[in-house]
Amino acid sequence: xxxxxxxxxxxxxxxxAVRWLALALFGAAVVGATAFGIFSHQPDxxxxxxxxxxxxxxxxxxxxxxxxxxxxxDAHQLRMPGIERQAMAGVLLNGVLGSFAPAVVIGxxxxxVLVLAVFVALFCVGGFLWSLLPRYAGLVxxxxxxKATMFTxxxxxxxxxxFLAWALPALVLGLVLVAVCWRRWVLAPNPYRMSxxxxxxxxxxxxxxxxxxxxxxxxNRRHPWLQARAxxxxxxxxxxxxxxxxxxxxxYQPLTTMGWLRQSVLVIAAVAxxxxxxxxxxxxxxxxxxxSGILHSDAMTFLVAGGVCVSIIYASSCLGHLRLRWxxxxxxxxxxxxxxxxGTGVKRDLLRASLWPPLRILLLAALLALALVTRLSGRAxxxxxxxxxxxxxxxxxxxxxxxxxxxxxxxTMLGLNSLGLLLFGGGLFALPFSSTGGASALSVVLLWGxxxxxxxxxxxxxxxxxxxxxRGLQRRPHxxxxx
Amino acid sequence: xxxxxxxxxxxxxxPLAVRDLVHCYEGSNVLTGVNLVLxxxxxxxxxxxxxxxxxxxxxxxxxxxxxxxGTATVFGEPALKLGDASKARLAYVPQQPEALAWxxxxxxxxxxxxxxxxxxxxxxDRTLERWQIPPNKLLARLSPGERQRVDLIRALASQPELLVxxxxxxxxxxxxxxxxxxxxxxxxxESGTTVLFSTHIVSDLERVASDVAFLHQGRLLMHCTIDExxxxxxxxxxxxxxxxxxxxxxxxxxxxxxxSLSLVVERDANGAWPEAANLPGARVDALGLEDLFVEIAE
Numbered sequence: 142x143x144x145x146x147x148x149x150x151x152x153x154x155x156x157x158a159v160r161w162l163a164l165a166l167f168g169a170a171v172v173g174a175t176a177f178g179i180f181s182h183q184p185d186x187x188x189x190x191x192x193x194x195x196x197x198x199x200x201x202x203x204x205x206x207x208x209x210x211x212x213x214x215d216a217h218q219l220r221m222p223g224i225e226r227q228a229m230a231g232v233l234l235n236g237v238l239g240s241f242a243p244a245v246v247i248g249x250x251x252x253x254v255l256v257l258a259v260f261v262a263l264f265c266v267g268g269f270l271w272s273l274l275p276r277y278a279g280l281v282x283x284x285x286x287x288k289a290t291m292f293t294x295x296x297x298x299x300x301x302x303x304f305l306a307w308a309l310p311a312l313v314l315g316l317v318l319v320a321v322c323w324r325r326w327v328l329a330p331n332p333y334r335m336s337x338x339x340x341x342x343x344x345x346x347x348x349x350x351x352x353x354x355x356x357x358x359x360x361n362r363r364h365p366w367l368q369a370r371a372x373x374x375x376x377x378x379x380x381x382x383x384x385x386x387x388x389x390x391x392x393y394q395p396l397t398t399m400g401w402l403r404q405s406v407l408v409i410a411a412v413a414x415x416x417x418x419x420x421x422x423x424x425x426x427x428x429x430x431x432x433s434g435i436l437h438s439d440a441m442t443f444l445v446a447g448g449v450c451v452s453i454i455y456a457s458s459c460l461g462h463l464r465l466r467w468x469x470x471x472x473x474x475x476x477x478x479x480x481x482x483x484g485t486g487v488k489r490d491l492l493r494a495s496l497w498p499p500l501r502i503l504l505l506a507a508l509l510a511l512a513l514v515t516r517l518s519g520r521a522x523x524x525x526x527x528x529x530x531x532x533x534x535x536x537x538x539x540x541x542x543x544x545x546x547x548x549x550x551x552x553t554m555l556g557l558n559s560l561g562l563l564l565f566g567g568g569l570f571a572l573p574f575s576s577t578g579g580a581s582a583l584s585v586v587l588l589w590g591x592x593x594x595x596x597x598x599x600x601x602x603x604x605x606x607x608x609x610x611x612r613g614l615q616r617r618p619h620x621x622x623x624x
Numbered sequence: 625x626x627x628x629x630x631x632x633x634x635x636x637x638x639p640l641a642v643r644d645l646v647h648c649y650e651g652s653n654v655l656t657g658v659n660l661v662l663x664x665x666x667x668x669x670x671x672x673x674x675x676x677x678x679x680x681x682x683x684x685x686x687x688x689x690x691x692x693x694g695t696a697t698v699f700g701e702p703a704l705k706l707g708d709a710s711k712a713r714l715a716y717v718p719q720q721p722e723a724l725a726w727x728x729x730x731x732x733x734x735x736x737x738x739x740x741x742x743x744x745x746x747x748x749d750r751t752l753e754r755w756q757i758p759p760n761k762l763l764a765r766l767s768p769g770e771r772q773r774v775d776l777i778r779a780l781a782s783q784p785e786l787l788v789x790x791x792x793x794x795x796x797x798x799x800x801x802x803x804x805x806x807x808x809x810x811x812x813x814e815s816g817t818t819v820l821f822s823t824h825i826v827s828d829l830e831r832v833a834s835d836v837a838f839l840h841q842g843r844l845l846m847h848c849t850i851d852e853x854x855x856x857x858x859x860x861x862x863x864x865x866x867x868x869x870x871x872x873x874x875x876x877x878x879x880x881x882x883x884s885l886s887l888v889v890e891r892d893a894n895g896a897w898p899e900a901a902n903l904p905g906a907r908v909d910a911l912g913l914e915d916l917f918v919e920i921a922e
Binding site for chain 1: 679683686687688689690702704705706708709711712714715716718719720721722723724725726727731734735736738739740741762
């Protein structure tokens, strides 16, 4: 077996943009967190440093590094020899390297190489499992991590004695589970056939592309009882905005109460589970005996980070939906372009129909974040407020670009992606450091200075993009031309 | 059955017209200076191979894409800036329609019907039932053939004066295809609806079209009535020794293994074949529509 080829394989399988983003994210996490760990003088800072690197490892493990399973599935179905083993080796080698290399670097300063390697490897295996297990298992993993951060006496952290006593068996168990899941999906007769048990690696990103699923695959997968029903009351030429919302579909369409409940039942169930879990933890009271204690616990950092990710994912999914609708030449565009009665103000109505529903939700998220921030003294929680605001900025700018058929230049996109990565990724990683006051004053000033510059640059690029989109939309004879 | 265009309508504004239409995708030409006028009441079959540019031409004609150059008009209005009145007079069914997949068939027809002043709800209900389409099933869950039929109902229920269909029979079974052709012929014959449809199926074209336009590699090679194709075009076969006499103007030219040459040629304004046809050894064969299509497209 060629080790070099195996090592490179997961990166060769990944989409080129995802590959570079993942590498940049991991590099930034390792360099940033290590530098922060070195310059701060807190004795347990190396645990937080490893935790930040671990989160980056988990993100990469759940996205890029698991793509070879798709290769293994195809190789097995095409009866191609050797590739399955190469794919498995590629995943393992990258996992080992990604866990041990940073551990050696941090261990150089702190002197706990094995503990740190196992700690980071746990995150990595967690990422693998999230990718290979059904979606609901992913939620359980997240809750387990949340619980582990609050009940540190039950589950000793890497800074405490007996950490390896549970971490090593857990790591081995995780690896066995990964192997079992891998084998199961590779040997499955029809792995790309979607069901509730299908793992994210087959549902999202490259998996969805390999499976060749159309834009309405989710509609097909959902049980009829869980299908949202559009509310057509009031639609027609007199209410073009409402009519356009129906035509945009997805989260834009107005729903009947029953339709909304049907569509949201899974999300409601997940949120209810999360709330119940937190309630149980509060009642059991350990790490956080008071409300203030909960707000300042690491678990809250997890929740804030989760909320930030959700607002970004929501904005991205809205944009993805619009991008898809504006790339189909045989779907809603011809229908809308030739539909009489939408009137002459159709561009304005389309913007109202496409911007207001998601902006309303992001505004709500920003208000929630604001309420949270006012209760907190931690500085990095401001990030929780800025995330939905910048997500809204992205949404407006890119919605205009989609409708205008304009595509920002390569450098603009590179700037936007880099800044987005720096702010969202960096903000998430900075949360554990600055919320507890563990960092030195200089590093905090540097961090916030850097963030401020990055936010301003991001705002400038988004404004420029929105202007480009607006002008392009004004130039178009009508907004229903496909891109 | 060939629908007969009403000669009295010819003085009216053509429902569809394009002039010098040019378009390209990623540097390669898809349409190269296409000129086409659709006469009121005619049924024009647009034929061509895969990738010939049929769908692009149709979309450009209706203002669904912005061509690089050239003009397209619908009922005399620029296609890219159609008013509500013109939109209400036309209906278009794309190839493999996917619109509004999150609605049921009944919801979709109800939603769309609210925008058309002459919407025939009775026709929509009856046809849904006749074509055995489950009205309360999400469009996303219907088969491609059923989706196509729902979209055809949507188009026909708006009682359009101009009906544009892009490969309407592609996903239909033979029974549904025949029903569709009957409906088109009926609309054209009784209501004077102008129809433009693209197809690969020559027999469909012969069954229903009054005119045919042949698009090849982005160029419109011919546009005439169905009857004219049989009389106007032929295959000129020339043995090797008289190659020199081959006319320079021909729709296709093919050299055979034995050295002979065959060309698809057209009669001139006086109805005469090219001079080479009169040479000893030369022969002109009549061509059916399918043979003509294959000869030109190959």
